Amino acid sequence: MSALLQPPALGEPIPDREHAISVHFPAWDDVRDYGAGQPRVTNALQNGYPRSQLHKYNQALFAKCGQALISPSEELVLFPDYHVAKDCKSYISPRKIHSTNAANPEDVWLVLVKFNKAEDPPSAEDDILFVPRLYGVVHPTEFRKVRMSFWRLTGTGISSRLAESCLQRDFTIARISSSPLKASPPTEFPVYSSIRERVAELLNRAPINTGRAYHAKSDDVYLYPSGMAALYHIHHALPKWRDSDVIMLGFPYELSIKMIEIMGIPHRFLSAGTESDVDELEKILVEKSRIGQKIQSVWCECPNNPMLRTSNLERVRKLADQHDFIFVVDDTIGSFANVDVMDVADIIITSLSKWFSGHADVLAGSIFLNPNFPYYLELKKAFDAQYINNLYLADAMRLELNSRSYLKRYAQQNDTASAVVAFLYPYACNSNSTLANVYYPKVCWSRKNYQKVMRPATEDFTPGYGGFFSVDFDTVAAASAFFDTLPFYKGPSFGGDITIAIPYVQLVLQQEKTWALGHGLNETLVRISVGIEEKHTILECVKKALQAADATRKS
Structure with a gap:
């Protein structure tokens, strides 16, 4: 160019x-x-940006499905699985989050949208891209801003490619009050394995420590429909391991802070902008230890956005070993090719939407569980118990092509x-x-x-x-x-x-x-x-x- x-x-x-x-x-x-x-x-x-502004296909699909069931004073938003839709419903209504701006719980309800498979699909690709069901949250129109906060903060909504595909299909819609029968897990098409393997290969490529005990395996890579969705699901999984304080190290992680606030997770935010933020972290850990308490995790970026500062990751790792917490590192900005954080991080988060995709036309994220640290097996169990691959197939296909x-x-x-x-x-x-x-x-x-x-x-x-x-x-x-x-x-x-x-x-x-x-x-x-x-x-x-x-x- x-x-x-x-x-x-x-x-x-x-x-x-x-x-x-x-x-x-x-x-x-x-x-x-x-x-x-x-x-x-x-x-x-x-x-x-898809987390902040609904794509035209999303808007059209939500309107089309909503016309079949809801009144003009209500709106519908769709998610790929029941648990996320339920979380959205719970977010819109509680007064402990929104005070007087909270919706009446009886005015927020869930629907199941079933799409009909084409009897004669125009192509083999159209056939495999078929999604049989989505889950909707219906709410009064005046709570659109609140609903969009959940959409923005969690990144769990359906993609524009999925919305485009659903717009071409007939559907039925019905109100639901509880989880439907457990659906069979989504088909794991080869493209998902290709992406996981590529991520693992990049994590293993040119390691700083050639003698580390374990290399990255594709089975330890989890794919999500956005980087924020990856963050959201970590915050769901880690309390199952230890329900305690989360500490955000270094500016901004503003969205993640708001996310854990709405989830009710106790947290602190350290952002001194110098080495003193790690000094403050150590003081907190020593005081916690003195009274017999432990934190759950410390989070940081490598480097951070938008000031490109890098915390002393080695020192935080030593503190993690000494005070027994999980260290979560987001390497999106440094990226797989430049930085290797496998010697310090229990969990590595990456927004695949950025450098990995490199064409600004798909959202995706990944989580890697590092087998080189003591709590790997416990974390693996917690993640496997709640993991659903909600990265839509057409998005995965675009991501795999882009990342080559x-x-x-x-x-x-x-x-x-x-x-x-x-x-x-x-x-x-x-x-x-x-x-x-x-x-x-x-x-x-x-x-x-x-x-x-x-x-x-x-x-x-x-x-x-x-x-x-x-x-x-x-x-x-x-x-x-x-x-x-x-x-x-x-x-x-x-x-x-x-x-x-x-x-x-x-x-x-x-x-x-x-x-x-x-x-x-x-x-x-x-x-x-x-x-x-x-x-x-x-x-x-x-x-x-x-x-x-x-x-x-x-x-």
Whole structure:
């Protein structure tokens, strides 16, 4: 690809694919107004990140099924299995979560939607993609926002590909009050095994510790319809092992914090932004030990989003061994190719929607249970008891196809991001520039922590510091001038083959700016995920945008 494509209009899908998982916000004001819920922007959206904005196929299916049973003052939302639908129903109605905004439990009910298999399917593929049933939650329309909170926080809703397939079929719908007869487990088509094996191979590839006792096996990889769904199901499984405190280490994990709050899980959030967050963790553990208590788990990203800081994972591992807790690491941003956390993490979470897929047109996630740590067998038992593979077959097929080029794409993205950071970083150290900070593992105070988990180089791949970085400016005027001048795609998500930028706080934490600032995250931060466009093209675009930012100081 020699040049960037002409960016689309406000609200159009990005990339230009039927099942794109992002949406375009051309200007800073568009993102700000979206975060504030302004109709000017929300009404213009033709697409969105699937956890935050229902795809057109989802909207059409929910409306079609709802017309058969519910009144105009009610709405329907569909999930792939009964247990998730039941959790959604429970989330909408309890006053302990929503206070006076809670729905009357009698006004929220469950339905079973059975789809009819085509007698003469148009193709063999159409036949195998058939899904016989979905489970719906019916609720009063005024609780749409509450329902969408569950959809967003858990990532457990049906995909747009599944909705598209169901729209083509006849169905019956009926109210249910309890779990239907246990359905036979979904057919495990070969593509699922292919993805699990690919994930295991990447976990084993170029290990830091060649002498570790056990390698990753595909049987220890669990697939989910999104990265957040993977998080959600860990929070369901771990209390069966130990029902105790969860500690989130390092900003933001904001969505996961809200998720465990709605699930009623006791938790703490440590985000000092320096090594002192691990110091604080140790103090908590020592105090717990003194009174004879243990925590359940510690969670962190490697590195974190959007400031790209890496906690001292080795030290946390030692604390886990000493104080007997589970260490959960999300390696999505560092990615399989760059980082190896098998020597520190009991559980590894990855959003496969990002670098692994690399085409921004499918959501998926994975969990890996590490057999190298003491509680592996107990965790395996807990996960196997509640696991249902809800990754829709058509999504799995797209994911498998996309991921074939993962290493080739990611090598280029590592290189491009590093080159752009090398250009920008001196300006962050120059008082004459409006650029205040560049966040990237290579130039971060926690660089040594990141390097401790970097894989060794091989003939086919040289590990790097990742494919995205963040830049921060000294004023909103400079940040908005920078963002508005970038001729990139602009929207949520990262890790695709297109370069995509977003002012992170304006989009994600518009209503919590004070909270974010208290954890060192400014509203002037812009996150950029590089695609596979030519490096010099991306670099020239960033140079012009920086010039526009610096021009605000002179005006």
